[in-house]
Amino acid sequence: MSRSLTFSFDIGYASIGWAVIASASHDDADPSVCGCGAVVFPKDDCQAFKRREYRRLRRNIRSRRVRIERIGRLLVQAQIITQEMKETPGHPAPFYLASEALKGHRNLAPIELWHVLRWYAHNRGYDNNVSWSGGFSEDGGNKEDTERVQHAKDLMDKHGTATMAETICRELKLEEGKADAPMNVSTPAYKNLNTAFPRLTVEKEVRRILELSAPLIPGLTSEIMELIAQHHPLTTKQRGVLIHYGIKLARRYRGSLLFGQLIPRFDNRIISRCPVSWAQVYEAELKKGNSEQNARERAEKLSKVPTANCPEFYEYRMARILCNIRADGEPLSAEIRRELMNQARQEGKLTKASLEKAISSRLGETETNVANYFTLHPDSEEALYLDPAVEVLKRSGIGETLSPSVCRLAANRLRRGKSVTPNYLLNLLKSRGESVEALEKKIEKERHQQANRKKAKKTDPDYAATPLKPRYATGRAPYARPVLKKVVEETLDGEDPTRPARGEAHPDGELKAHDGCLYCLLDTDSSVNQHQKERRLDTMTNNHLVRHRMLILDRLLKDLIQDFAGGQKDRISRICVEVGKELTAFSGMDSKKIQTELNLRQKSHTEAVNRLKRDLPGKALSANLIRKCRIAMDMNWTCPFTGATYGTHELENLELEHIVPHSFRQSNALSSLVLTWPGVNRMKGQRTGYDFVEQEQENPVPDKPNLHICSLNNYRELVEKLDDKKGHEDDRKRKKKRKALLMVRGLSHKHQLQNHDAMKEIGMTEGMMTQSSHLMKLACKSIGNVLPDARIDLIPGAVTAEVRKSWDVLGVFKELCPEAADPVSGKILKENLRSLTHLHHALDACVLGLIPDIIPAHHNGLLRRVLAMRRIPEKLIPQVRPVANQRHYVLNDDGRMILRDLSISLKENIREKLMEQRVVKHIPADMGGALLKETMQRVLSVQGNGEDAMVSLSKKKDGKKEKIR
Secondary structure (H helix, E strand, O other): OOOOEEEEEEEOOOEEEEEEEEOOOOOOOOOEEEEEEEEEOOOOOOOOHHHHHHHHHHHHHHHHHHHHHHHHHHHHHOOOOOHHHHOOOOOOOHHHHHHHHHHOOOOOOHHHHHHHHHHHHHOOOEOOOHHHHOOOOOOOOOHHHHHHHHHHHHHHHHHOOOOHHHHHHHHOOOOOOOOOOOOEOOEOOHHHHOOOOEHHHHHHHHHHHHHHHOOOOOOOOHHHHHHHHOOOOOOHHHHHHHHHOOOOOOOOEEOOOOOOEEOOOHHHOOOOEOHHHHHHHHHHHHHOOOOHHHHHHHHHHHOEOOEOOOHHHHHHHHHHHHHHOEEOOEEOOHHHHHHHHHHHHHHOEOOHHHHHHHHHHHHOOOOEOHHHHHHHOHHHHHHHEOOHHHHHHHHOOOHHHOOHHHHHHHHHHHHOOOOOOHHHHHHHHHHOOOOOHHHHHHHHHHHHHHHOOOOOOOOOOOHHHOOOOOOOOOOEOOOOHHHHHHHHHHHHOOOOOOOOEOOOOOOOOEOOOOOOOOHHHHOOOOHHHHHHHOOOHHHOOOOHHHHHHHHHHHHHHHHHHHHHHOOOHHHEEEEEEEEOOHHHHOOOOOHHHHHHHHHHHHHHHHHHHHHHHHHOOOOOOOHHHHHHHHHHHHOOOEOOOOOOEOOHHHHHHOEEEEOOOOOOOOOOOHHHEEEEOHHHHHHHOOOOHHHHHHHHOOOEEOOEEEEEOOOHHHHHHHHHHOOOOOOOHHHHHHHHHHHHHHOOOOOOOOOHHHHHHHHHHHOOOHHHHOOOOHHHHHHHHHHHHHOOOOEEEOOOHHHHHHHHHHOOOHHHHOOOOHHHEOOOOOOEOHHHHHOOOOHHHHHHHHHHHHHHHHOOOHHHHHHHHHHOOOOOOOOOHHHHHHHOOOOOEEEOOOOOEEEOOOOHHHHHHHHHHHHOOOEEEOOOOOHHHOOOOOOOOOEEEEEOOHHHOEEEEEEEEOOEEEEEO
């Protein structure tokens, strides 16, 4: 009888490692590797960054031309200039005309005003796309833009100017008021200044030029000036005026003709579908007698999820928090949940403090998980915003200066996405005949504070003209509006939308009539999940790189079935797959950016290795020692519990200590650990770091009379000073997570449910043993379409971490890649392998494929769960002994289960298969997207037609342009 096969895949951005594993023939035998290899992809394969960059440039050029055409048409229709004037070439130095007009040295003629406006259409200033990015920082873009903005401000400070035109003239040493100097298009080259002037600065100077020119140019009315350069979006009436002049703007257009733009539709590229609504609509359409195709189309249309900036999502987000809050280990009652939701509706938001206060006022002295909930996730406080429009009015203090009716009008305007400034509110109050005294005092106070700031500059926007900035949610909601409303409804009724109703199948369910509206997503056999499996891949992701890798995976899978199973799909019993999270992160990067990103990610590890080599010359560097060094660097070489410092030579004597006890949080990630002395470790026991210091502060450490536990105030101060701003994003996240864990307190075995919810917020529960990422689901879907009967085994990260520590498999490369060995220890280093061979991807796939045979998921994943534990609970030991094969495990007397290394014969089997060197490079069949040589040549002329046409191009040679044909 043929042995069943396991296919395993390690999918990354640059390769797909694969392995085929045959199951063990009997209990005392090892599984065997039938074959392994890797598919590698060319550099910059399937990358769209160049095409995207050129597309952006084309769109910018087109929008600029459209902008100039609209302004010119308006001026012609208003009889300010003639059509002949509109078609005339521009002035060689329009900034000089603008500067002279601003200084009062020149009265602009109509055609000169047209030249100036046309120049400003090319140079509108930089605003970091504030109209759609949700921010208002003028220098908050990428590094290059930030430097250009800062350079522009520095030049304005240097010359004491307040406008772009005057600054350019000063920098180019052009003096206004004198006779025009001879100029041509190339001189003076103001674009070489590498500046990006703030948008508000440019808006002010354009309006100033228009105001100065209005009395002298017939037809230049205030209405025309507002259409060209007003700060606020155009009103419906103003859009009607433009239509009268033959200019129709799209609904997505925001702003005036000169400074406005179309708002991008980022969320409309591929709009997610709500799986719950999709299934409901699909099944309802089938019951009506519609065909499957029509039902599917109807479901796709009606199950779109809304943007996150909608009332339903804000209430859903608040409801999920209320559902997770525990008091004395129990959920909040329906009455308290309703009261808290009503309070949030009135105030626009809740805060951590107001939430704790509200709960204690209703329940008295009680133990809640509120502190841990928001300590671990500071950003989750933003989820307490129920109405960002009301919240920003209260946060800014402006709401207190307005009457309730005006406050409602302002909030409604903000909800519609329109701009609201203190000036707008002043005019609104005056138009309604209400007092403006309180608001004027508020504006003067803010202006005074703004002027007294240390870094105040002339270019800073006036407070009265600065729009309010509500903290809107971005992206899209997870579910359709009816589902969001149902979640809120069930939560306010005291239920948990993710839990089933109590019954025979679910004896631990809630006492309610029906399952929670979201429980169907957790039930693998539900119709909702079955319908999701049938959806096409291209409706689930718009990432071109992910789609491509899934396509290649599908082809590879079919080849492996043919080569190793003789085309018999029933021989493949199991699939193991792992998808690198960088697959999406690297999809928009070229090879240079990817390498830079990888270097930044490895920087912390590299610095630790270099420090150890410097301070401990000749010392064999183990993975454990490097981990200790990285933690020490994160902690400023300080023990958080004693405040004592240590050096590199003491690392081996220090112990890794879990900040939150391992029994509460089964994680050995760097963010979960600190370094301390063995005596402190034993003294801490099963307490969180915070609780330990709070209860033992100032007490001496056993066996170390000169060492004492620090005071709680010193502990807090030390944690607060830990740097979490520098380094790569992964480093910052790790440091922030560690700081949050250091402030966790109050965990005990008294309230197990509350602890479970707190651990869910920390990021690790037993549920993590079964959860999978969106990328993993896409890969499983792609494989499931080919092998619907094979079981897909998703290996938990905690298990793979234990495997990497226990299985010494890199030694199989000693013959293949001896150059990868460490010169001191002689061990093969993974970082060296990456630059020498692609076969390490195949080895990763082999390890992944061996896990299900050696660490099976039977008995409800018992072996995998206990491997992640430091010590097995006594009640589980009788269950573990019969299933833990002694060939693969060691069960110690202290209740610790250790995974043995792979057998020598199995390693030899892996080495033999790697020696076959099955590495292939993917070459696209269609070379339509091949990377070709860029041509930045300008078309000078075209002579003739069709195939006989001759095209003259410009080409740079030795810095000079020449014609080529």
